[in-house]
Amino acid sequence: xxxxxxxxxxxxESVGRRSLSARVRQIPPSGIRKFFDLISxxxxxxxxxxxEPDFVTPWHIREAAIYSLEKGYTMYTSNYGxxxxxxxxxxDLRRRFQVEYDPTCEIxxxxxxxxxxxxxxxxxxxxxxxxxxxxxxxxxYQPCTILxxxxxxxxxxxxxxxxxxxASEIEARVSSRTKAILIGYPNNPTGAILSHxxxxxxxxxxxxxxxxxxxxxxxxxxVYDGKHTCFASLPGxxxxxxxxxxFSKSYAMTGWRIGxxxxxxxxxxxxxxxxxxxxxxxxxxxxxxxxxxxxxxxQQSLAMTREYDRRRRVIVKGLNEIGLPTFEPKxxxxxxxxxxxxxxxxxxxxxxxxxxxxxxVVPGTAFGEGGRGHVRCSYATSLNNIQEALRRxxxxxxxxxx
Amino acid sequence: MAEHDHTSKQNADAVDAEILEILQKDAxxxxxxxxxxxxxxxxxxxxxxxxMEAQGIIxxxxxVINWERAGEEQVLALIEVRVAPxxxxxxxxxxxxxxxxxxxxxxxxxxxDYDLAVEVVGRTMKDVANFVSAKLAPLxxxxxTTTHFLLKRYKEDGVVIEGQAEELRREPIxx
Numbered sequence: 001x002x003x004x005x006x007x008x009x010x011x012x013e014s015v016g017r018r019s020l021s022a023r024v025r026q027i028p029p030s031g032i033r034k035f036f037d038l039i040s041x042x043x044x045x046x047x048x049x050x051x052e053p054d055f056v057t058p059w060h061i062r063e064a065a066i067y068s069l070e071k072g073y074t075m076y077t078s079n080y081g082x083x084x085x086x087x088x089x090x091x092d093l094r095r096r097f098q099v100e101y102d103p104t105c106e107i108x109x110x111x112x113x114x115x116x117x118x119x120x121x122x123x124x125x126x127x128x129x130x131x132x133x134x135x136x137x138x139x140x141y142q143p144c145t146i147l148x149x150x151x152x153x154x155x156x157x158x159x160x161x162x163x164x165x166x167a168s169e170i171e172a173r174v175s176s177r178t179k180a181i182l183i184g185y186p187n188n189p190t191g192a193i194l195s196h197x198x199x200x201x202x203x204x205x206x207x208x209x210x211x212x213x214x215x216x217x218x219x220x221x222x223v224y225d226g227k228h229t230c231f232a233s234l235p236g237x238x239x240x241x242x243x244x245x246x247f248s249k250s251y252a253m254t255g256w257r258i259g260x261x262x263x264x265x266x267x268x269x270x271x272x273x274x275x276x277x278x279x280x281x282x283x284x285x286x287x288x289x290x291x292x293x294x295x296x297x298x299q300q301s302l303a304m305t306r307e308y309d310r311r312r313r314v315i316v317k318g319l320n321e322i323g324l325p326t327f328e329p330k331x332x333x334x335x336x337x338x339x340x341x342x343x344x345x346x347x348x349x350x351x352x353x354x355x356x357x358x359x360x361v362v363p364g365t366a367f368g369e370g371g372r373g374h375v376r377c378s379y380a381t382s383l384n385n386i387q388e389a390l391r392r393x394x395x396x397x398x399x400x401x402x
Numbered sequence: 403m404a405e406h407d408h409t410s411k412q413n414a415d416a417v418d419a420e421i422l423e424i425l426q427k428d429a430x431x432x433x434x435x436x437x438x439x440x441x442x443x444x445x446x447x448x449x450x451x452x453x454m455e456a457q458g459i460i461x462x463x464x465x466v467i468n469w470e471r472a473g474e475e476q477v478l479a480l481i482e483v484r485v486a487p488x489x490x491x492x493x494x495x496x497x498x499x500x501x502x503x504x505x506x507x508x509x510x511x512x513x514x515d516y517d518l519a520v521e522v523v524g525r526t527m528k529d530v531a532n533f534v535s536a537k538l539a540p541l542x543x544x545x546x547t548t549t550h551f552l553l554k555r556y557k558e559d560g561v562v563i564e565g566q567a568e569e570l571r572r573e574p575i576x577x
Contacts, residue, residue, distance in 0.1 A: 039574045049575035139577040310439035
């Protein structure tokens with residue numbers, strides 16, 4: 001009797017495995033899964049592995065959501081998202097970057113930038129189309145391209161360039177199958193930002209070869225040295241750009257899952273076609289909260305940015321003093337030190353640091369081959385945590401190098 | 403030239419404000435730490451702090467203590483004081499007479515039903531009540547007092563003392 005059950009169990013298992021599509025099986029497993037498991041079994045871990053703000057969403061924003069719930073706003077919104085929110089996004093983009101989008105048809109409210117990115121790729125990529133993506137880069141860029149049926153063409157970025165992607169390197173990889181360039185600046189995991197002229201050079205490549213540009217600007221408010229240049233604000237860029245932005249990092253609203261996409265009407269319509277069937281609309285209470293953030297959240301957002309800036313200086317100085325050379329990140333909330341001097345691989349470094357000193361960092365290879373030899377240290381955590389982490393990392397590095 | 407001075411003064415004030423923000427959150431932040439945080443030299447930061455202390459902008463450095471947890475008996479009362487203002491000097495003279503008492507830790511002039519809000523600290527309720535009846539109420543100009551004893555502290559100086567039992571757990575690793 002047991003033998004029968006056992007073989008039935010085996011049959012069920014392999015059916016599950018066999019049922020997955022080739023595309024899904026093509027996506028490599030996450031490089032950080034094992035760290036999750038390791039951490040859950042440990043106590044007193046100081047984590048520099050967080051990719052989200054350590055602040056709670058400012059009260060007035062939470063209160064706006066609560067109030068909207070009290071009033072009974074619990075229904076679906078337009079597929080495009082609440083018109084008032086789209087108008088607020090359009091006004092914000094006009095005010096800060098002088099870029100014009102029609103809120104009735106050129107803006108889509110999405111379930112985080114995550115969904116916006118997925119929609120953008122699925123809307124424009126035909127099977128076999130190539131998407132040029134700087135490496136290292138955010139973990140979703142390559143998998144979402146594959147899921148959309150496209151082919152990833154990575155562009156390595158270098159420490160010597162502060163991990164800023166070179167337009168010439170992008171151009172060298174353009175082929176007859178290239179559909180789009182996907183960039184995310186300020187950058188996760190490196191913290192790099194691109195200047196106006198550097199972005200212009202990328203636009204020139206896109207124009208020369210008739211390419212689209214997907215610009216993930218989720219960290220656009222977290223720029224410390226210099227100003228953020230919105231890609232779509234460059235002359236001629238608007239009509240070939242899918243601009244992605246959101247509220248998660250600027251207003252500490254990661255869990256709310258609200259973002260937006262801005263693009264020419266035909267592209268938004270294409271994205272909306274997918275979105276209306278897959279997500280329908282983002283949560284209305286999140287949209288109400290996002291509206292409050294845009295209307296009244298500037299002060300608190302700036303205060304959070306100032307706080308990140310202080311921590312940034314502390315962590316960069318600290319890492320350099322330990323002997324982990326770190327170039328100065330000008331945006332987002334990550335430092336990307338080189339761990340080459342320890343002689344360990346980034347994966348080994350991260351695992352041993354966690355086991356021996358209970359400090360969590362993310363190995364650079366989790367973000368692509370270009371991240372080899374580096375680890376990502378988030379400074380979206382308290383100054384105390386940062387200082388404690390630095391103390392423990394110093395001990396670790398000294399021990400390894402002894 | 404004047405315009406340049408104005409903007410540099412603005413920038414100077416912005417740095418001062420940041421220093422104050424940091425010190426208010428953590429009075430033990432060292433000059434070296436503040437200098438790192440703001441990307442400025444230690445001499446610059448030390449000089450600014452010294453100046454602000456001299457100007458009476460920074461009045462004192464303090465630690466916010468949970469005396470109950472320390473096992474110290476302490477009773478705090480908020481006293482509403484109604485006062486007959488004096489000719490020419492208004493409330494200032496009577497306020498001074500009150501704040502000279504070390505028991506009166508805080509003295510504010512406020513709008514509304516009464517005039518002065520006074521925070522008094524003593525070892526027992528009896529001590530506080532005695533202070534009010536023997537020292538405060540008999541003062542010339544004091545018309546009436548209402549004493550509110552503090553029963554429970556929820557939040558003080560921006561720090562939640564009671565109430566936040568739940569630890570907000572964050573995912574330790576998020577790409």
